[in-house]
Amino acid sequence: MKIGLGYRRELSAWIDSGPPGVSCLEITAEHFYESGEAGRERLGQLRGRFQLYVHGLGLSLGTPGPLDPERMEQFARVSAAADPAWISEHVAFTRTSEGDLGHLNPVPPTKESLAILAGHAREVSARCGKPLLLENITSHFRWEGKLTETSFLNELCARSGCGLLLDVTNLYINSRNHHFDALQWLHEIDPRHIVELHLVGYSQAGERYFDDHAQPVQGELLELAREVLAHAPVRAIILERDEDFPGPEAMAVEISKLTALGERN
Amino acid sequence: MNATDLITATGRLLRDGKLRDAFAVAPAAVAGELGVREADQSMLLALAPADLEAQARVLLRKRFGLVRRLLPMTCARLGDQAWPAFFAWGREGWPEGEEAGYRDADEYAQRLAANRPEAICRPEWNRVRFALGSRRLALHWLRELPNSVHRRSRWGCQILVRGRVEGWHEFVVFLGL
Numbered sequence: 001m002k003i004g005l006g007y008r009r010e011l012s013a014w015i016d017s018g019p020p021g022v023s024c025l026e027i028t029a030e031h032f033y034e035s036g037e038a039g040r041e042r043l044g045q046l047r048g049r050f051q052l053y054v055h056g057l058g059l060s061l062g063t064p065g066p067l068d069p070e071r072m073e074q075f076a077r078v079s080a081a082a083d084p085a086w087i088s089e090h091v092a093f094t095r096t097s098e099g100d101l102g103h104l105n106p107v108p109p110t111k112e113s114l115a116i117l118a119g120h121a122r123e124v125s126a127r128c129g130k131p132l133l134l135e136n137i138t139s140h141f142r143w144e145g146k147l148t149e150t151s152f153l154n155e156l157c158a159r160s161g162c163g164l165l166l167d168v169t170n171l172y173i174n175s176r177n178h179h180f181d182a183l184q185w186l187h188e189i190d191p192r193h194i195v196e197l198h199l200v201g202y203s204q205a206g207e208r209y210f211d212d213h214a215q216p217v218q219g220e221l222l223e224l225a226r227e228v229l230a231h232a233p234v235r236a237i238i239l240e241r242d243e244d245f246p247g248p249e250a251m252a253v254e255i256s257k258l259t260a261l262g263e264r265n
Numbered sequence: 266m267n268a269t270d271l272i273t274a275t276g277r278l279l280r281d282g283k284l285r286d287a288f289a290v291a292p293a294a295v296a297g298e299l300g301v302r303e304a305d306q307s308m309l310l311a312l313a314p315a316d317l318e319a320q321a322r323v324l325l326r327k328r329f330g331l332v333r334r335l336l337p338m339t340c341a342r343l344g345d346q347a348w349p350a351f352f353a354w355g356r357e358g359w360p361e362g363e364e365a366g367y368r369d370a371d372e373y374a375q376r377l378a379a380n381r382p383e384a385i386c387r388p389e390w391n392r393v394r395f396a397l398g399s400r401r402l403a404l405h406w407l408r409e410l411p412n413s414v415h416r417r418s419r420w421g422c423q424i425l426v427r428g429r430v431e432g433w434h435e436f437v438v439f440l441g442l
Contacts, residue, residue, distance in 0.1 A: 062272065063272055064270055064272060064273075093272050093276075095276075096272055096273045096275075096276030096277075097273055098273060098276060098277065099276070099280065099359060099361050100361070100365070101276060101279055101280065101324055102324055102327045102328055102365075103323060103324050103327045105275065105276075105279065105320065105324075107272065108271045108272075108305075108308055110271075110308075112270075139320060140316050140317075140319035140320040140322075140323060141312050141313065141316035141317050141319070141320050142316065143308060143311075143312075144308060144311040145308060208319060210323075
């Protein structure tokens with residue numbers, strides 16, 4: 001199993017030092033959209049030292065209508081430069097026909113959404129020539145539909161031929177904010193779909209939980225991740241820290257938590 | 266008239282605070298106003314207004330994150346008041362286009378100029394306005410140019426230059442030693 005982290009500019013010096021336990025990096029495609037030749041060179045350097053994956057934030061697979069051709073082209077360019085083992089995006093919409101929302105929002109669990117997402121997912125995978133994984137998101141509102149979230153995700157993976165990038169932190173946060181059993185949710189997911197995990201600490205304000213990607217991974221998340229690893233043949237775990245980056249020693253501790261997960265499995 | 270799909274309707278609610286306020290009071294009326302397809306109305310009406318507002322705040326926080334990146338010293342001076350100052354007007358409108366972050370930052374600074382002018386870091390605001398405009402050159406004489414060597418603000422000239430091919434550049438000339 002590969003253990004690694006999301007590549008962020010703030011961590012690049014530490015990553016270049018070759019931190020023990022880090023064998024893969026997840027590249028955020030949007031961070032390289034405007035980086036030109038220098039970005040392609042950087043991806044080439046990283047590709048020589050780590051297994052890479054390319055992760056998208058803004059293709060908005062859940063939006064009805066065609067994918068944004070410019071964003072699709074930019075994403076494909078980053079994918080070509082990184083030559084990743086796989087690419088990933090979210091089960092979400094970040095824009096509508098009327099404008100950009102700047103962040104991930106949940107799609108209604110309907111047959112229509114399934115068709116839109118599956119079609120877009122197949123298109124992205126074909127355009128990049130890479131397997132695509134789809135990630136569960138957090139949301140503060142929850143759709144009540146005929147399909148449950150788990151049956152929706154299983155059906156989506158089956159229809160699109162995509163795997164699942166299970167964000168353990170997102171699952172935990174949603175289970176707390178929407179009062180459901182995370183383990184039951186997990187066991188409703190077909191384990192064959194789960195390929196990669198995301199982990200990062202959550203934060204809490206009042207009764208709400210947030211994925212601000214700025215905290216150390218908490219024990220209850222590691223516990224849930226262990227359940228996922230017992231349930232599914234996971235191939236990679238990524239630490240997804242985006243804010244309040246700690247120093248090298250604290251980052252090494254975070255990576256060691258993931259390494260321990262991998263070793264126990 | 267074509268009916269509105271759920272994604273478009275939800276997007277409108279998430280971008281417009283006044284519409285969310287109306288939805289919290291009279292959801293069926295707002296669903297009708299949005300022109301949501303009849304088959305989808307029950308799903309929209311099942312959304313809890315408080316949850317929708319919480320999600321909208323997450324989107325607003327992301328917008329504010331861009332403003333903070335463009336106006337870091339201004340936001341640092343405002344401290345805990347930086348976010349409420351953004352939220353107060355940010356929830357009522359939504360900037361469009363590739364330069365949306367710059368437009369948000371400009372509007373934020375304009376509003377501060379009326380209420381908390383002492384908080385504005387002028388070099389930051391100059392940068393934002395230059396990025397939004399099309400001028401080739403801008404010169405600003407300022408007494409608060411941050412100087413990382415002396416670790417204090419200095420008198421100097423901020424020079425902003427737009428290249429013919431790519432982006433713009435900033436130069437600073439400090440006065441005296």
